[in-house]
Amino acid sequence: MFSSLPFMYMFFSVMGVGTLFSISSLHWLGIWAGLEINLIGFLPILVYQKSMSESESAVKYFVVQALGSSLLIFGSLNLYSLSFTWETLVSSNIGPSVSLFILIMGLFVKLGLFPFHFWLPSVMAGLPWLSCLLLATWQKLAPLCLTMSLFQFEFSYALLLVFCVLSAGSSFVGGIGGVNQTQVRALLAYSSIGHLGWIMFGLIHSEWVMKSYFMIYVFISFCLFMSLWYSNSGTMKNLGSLKESGLDQMSVMFMLLSLGGLPPLLGFISKWLVMVISINSHLWSFVFILILGSLMSLFYYLGLFFSLFLSNLKKSNNIKLSLYNSNFVLMLLLLLNLFGGLLILMMNVLEIL
Structure with a gap:
């Protein structure tokens, strides 16, 4: 690789x-x-x-x-x-x-x-996995920055409406496209399409929100792809039989949920920023389509999560062993995704108060 x-x-x-x-x-x-x-x-x-x-x-x-x-x-x-x-x-x-x-x-x-x-x-x-990581993160940097430079100028309302339709369509396609997927790589590709819709919609309202969303997306993608690279899981069936079930399996699943935007995980913070910045905008109605696409993504993420969680209940002995043999890097990435979003959310609430 x-x-x-x-x-x-x-x-x-x-x-x-x-x-x-x-x-x-x-x-x-x-x-x-x-x-x-x-x-x-x-x-x-x-x-x-x-x-x-x-x-x-x-x-x-x-x-x-x-x-x-x-x-x-x-x-x-x-x-x-x-x-x-x-x-x-x-x-x-x-x-x-x-x-x-x-x-x-x-x-x-x-x-x-x-x-x-x-x-x-x-x-x-x-x-x-390494090529997938580069394609999902680094290869999007230059086109996004060039698109951001174009948004420094005043666009007509019709062109902004077209951008909003494309953003909402990306989120919807990213949600509905991954429902019947059995390959994790294709699932993450549709997830990337959905996140691009959120990034573009955030760019329409604020460059800072777009940069924050993209940085959080890159961090979560790096954690997830490194975990999948370590576990060598290419299909959904392989996720149920990782090298070390238990904590390693749960770390991958929590990172998937974080990528889907489940509160209070880290991936929810970026979506929350886009929703907050678009409240006072006249284009706020497109947020509902973006949320619908994210809900469809969370639907198959949660279904996979619960199926793996129930399968792990039948392997209690393996879970105990995996807690001791778990890789430290995977545990650290899991903790960052679990508590990173909650920490940032608490900091924003304290700043408001």
């Missing part, structure tokens, strides 16, 4: 430099070049093990990212023909246009936001 050979560090460096170059660039041509450098560094990581599923996922990812890059460069070229400059500050301030919409659509294709979400579950289903 991960090699300590020097070329792997080189690919990681190229991927990171491409993202940072894209974020720090002031021209659309530099942004496009940074995204392409990031893609060049990420593709060899996907196909390192040379398995059939990884090669298929890498080809799908390359085709979709090429489509997003084509829309991005096409929209930026059209903006250049209108503003005669590559600078983002000037070309994005010319008002609503078809070119700007095409450019934003290219960013949404790279993110996997509804209705361009079709590629993400099939790509993540064939990747190892």
Whole structure:
């Protein structure tokens, strides 16, 4: 899954430099070049093990990212023909246009936001855990930051309404898409689509809320993917028979519940921030669709949680053994997800009082 050979560090460096170059660039041509450098560094990581599923996922990812890059460069070229400059500050301030919409659509294709979400579950289903973690977290950083830079300018109410519809659709698709999933990777892909809807809806109202949500999502995803990597659980059936049932199994399940946003876990705090910031907005009605998508995600998370909990009651001896043999890192990640959300919630309540 991960090699300590020097070329792997080189690919990681190229991927990171491409993202940072894209974020720090002031021209659309530099942004496009940074995204392409990031893609060049990420593709060899996907196909390192040379398995059939990884090669298929890498080809799908390359085709979709090429489509997003084509829309991005096409929209930026059209903006250049209108503003005669590559600078983002000037070309994005010319008002609503078809070119700007095409450019934003290219960013949404790279993110996997509804209705361009079709590629993400099939790509993540064939990747190892480390590649899934990078795809769900780091690869979303540059398109999100570029979308955030576009929101510095005044959009029309119709365009904001379109963004709200896409955000609500992402949350709804992320909730309903994971109901019949048996693969954990595909389930987490639909969960990522649902969280993208919340992130985009938070970005419409506040950049600080979007950054806070994304940081919490990255932290929970890191805890969950590391736990699944340690337990080597690729399907729902494997979750019921982990290497060490008991605390290791419960840690994975509590992290899934935290990712779903069950109060008072850490994942609930980010959703609570989005709901609070949107109360005084005229677009607050879309919050109900976002909550509905999260409830559908919690439905299959809780069903899986209770089935595993009842199966563990029949293995009381194994549970006692696992409490002593449990990995310390998993226990620490579990405690952070359990009490992190409660601690932040108490700090906010004390600040209000």
